[in-house]
Every structure is written in structure tokens, then in C-alpha cells.
Amino acid sequence: SAVISQKPSRDICQRGxxxxxxxxxxxxxxxxxWYRQQPGQSLTLIATANQGSEATYESGFVxxxxxxxxxNLTFSTLTVSNMSPEDSSIYLCSVATSGRWADTQYFGPGxxxxxx
Amino acid sequence: QKEVEQDPGPLSVPEGAIVSLNCTYxxxxxxxxxxxxxxxxxxxxxxxxxxxxGNKEDGRFTAQVDKSSKYISLFIRDSQPSDSATYLCAMSxxxxxxxxxxxxxxxxxx
Numbered sequence: 001s002a003v004i005s006q007k008p009s010r011d012i013c014q015r016g017x018x019x020x021x022x023x024x025x026x027x028x029x030x031x032x033x034w035y036r037q038q039p040g041q042s043l044t045l046i047a048t049a050n051q052g053s054e055a056t057y058e059s060g061f062v063x064x065x066x067x068x069x070x071x072n073l074t075f076s077t078l079t080v081s082n083m084s085p086e087d088s089s090i091y092l093c094s095v096a097t098s099g100r101w102a103d104t105q106y107f108g109p110g111x112x113x114x115x116x
Numbered sequence: 117q118k119e120v121e122q123d124p125g126p127l128s129v130p131e132g133a134i135v136s137l138n139c140t141y142x143x144x145x146x147x148x149x150x151x152x153x154x155x156x157x158x159x160x161x162x163x164x165x166x167x168x169x170g171n172k173e174d175g176r177f178t179a180q181v182d183k184s185s186k187y188i189s190l191f192i193r194d195s196q197p198s199d200s201a202t203y204l205c206a207m208s209x210x211x212x213x214x215x216x217x218x219x220x221x222x223x224x225x226x
Contacts, residue, residue, distance in 0.1 A: 040218065041218060105162065107161070112157075
């Protein structure tokens with residue numbers, strides 16, 4: 001298993017500003033992911049954070065809006081840029097502890113973001 | 117049409133009841149089927165994992181997969197108030213990308 005922490009746990013931000021969310025894992029992991037969980041909607045994958053290279057983004061998500069860094073095997077950041085109220089959501093970091101993602105994904109507690 | 121459909125509930129049952137949670141899906145390439153439990157203000161935690169069709173039992177929990185009907189179920193026996201949470205189904209195929217349902221909110225009252 002893996003223990004994941006996220007900072008901040010919640011924040012209230014003004015329209016047009018940016019917020020960087022940190023994800024820290026207690027052990028080195030193969031894969032790190034960022035998800036968005038909006039009220040009444042499915043947990044949606046934003047991108048896969050790749051160590052040492054650019055993140056891989058899912059359809060509908062772009063690097064200019066959600067820049068991601070992963071400087072090592074235990075840490076990643078997601079920035080939500082130029083925020084609007086539509087970005088209000090819970091953002092979750094997830095890790096996979098083996099090469100097979102399906103049954104080895106663990107989630108952090110999430111960052112609850114409100115944009116005014 | 118969504119790839120994965122899940123009734124959002126809420127589902128309210130008395131303690132000790134048998135709970136049935138279900139998801140349907142449209143992508144026949146899905147091979148891996150998961151159930152996650154998410155308590156309020158927490159991240160999802162993996163509860164059950166099944167590969168392909170069949171049943172899997174773990175304590176009070178049983179996961180069933182019927183690939184011919186594209187239908188998966190999670191049964192909770194002798195439900196407890198501590199089972200009150202949102203249950204998310206998730207599935208993946210060759211790409212390993214997880215596709216989630218919207219979650220079913222379950223409340224077990226004493």
C-alpha cells in the first residue's frame with residue numbers, strides 16, 4: 001500500500017488566480033495520477049504525471065490550464081491556472097504501486113477547491 | 117451515453133440488511149472491475165477487484181461480474197452503520213485507464 005498526503009486540504013480562491021496542489025507519497029511509486037471529482041459526476045482522470053518528462057493529458061485537459069510537475073518518484077504538483085468557478089471541484093492525487101494499475105491504485109484525501 | 121452507468125442513490129437501508137450495488141457498462145473491452153469505497157471528505161479506497169467474469173468474496177463483501185450482460189454488482193451482507201459511504205465502481209481494459217461510475221451513496225441506519 002501507499003500513504004498519500006495532499007496540500008492544501010481545501011482552499012477558496014478568487015477568479016483569475018492559480019493554485020498549486022502538492023502530492024507526497026511515503027514510498028517510491030511507479031505511476032502518479034491527478035483526478036478531478038465534481039459534484040454528481042464521475043471521477044475523471046486529468047493526467048498521468050511522468051517522472052522526468054512532460055505529463056500525459058487526457059482529452060479535454062491541457063497543459064496550459066493544468067501544468068503538472070513530477071521531480072521525483074514520491075512527489076508531484078498540479079496547478080490549476082487562471083481559475084473560474086467551473087474549476088470548483090475536488091482534486092485527487094493517485095498512485096499505482098505496480099506496473100499493473102488496475103488493482104494497485106491508492107488515492108490521496110483530496111483537495112477541495114472553491115473558486116469565487 | 118456514458119461508458120459506465122451507476123445509480124447515484126441515495127440508498128438507505130436498516131442495519132443487518134443485504135445491500136446490492138450495481139453498475140452497467142458499454143465497452144466490451146473492459147476486463148478489470150473494481151469497487152471503491154469513499155467516506156465523506158476522504159479519498160476512495162479499493163474495496164474489491166475482479167478480473168473478467170465471475171464472483172469474488174471477501175468477508176461480508178461479494179463482487180460479481182457478468183460480462184455477457186455488461187453488468188457488475190457489489191453485495192454487502194449484514195450491513196453496518198460503518199458501511200455508510202459512497203461506493204464507486206471502476207473498470208479498465210488494455211489501456212489501464214480507470215473509468216469510474218458516478219458513485220452510489222449508501223446510508224445504513226441503526
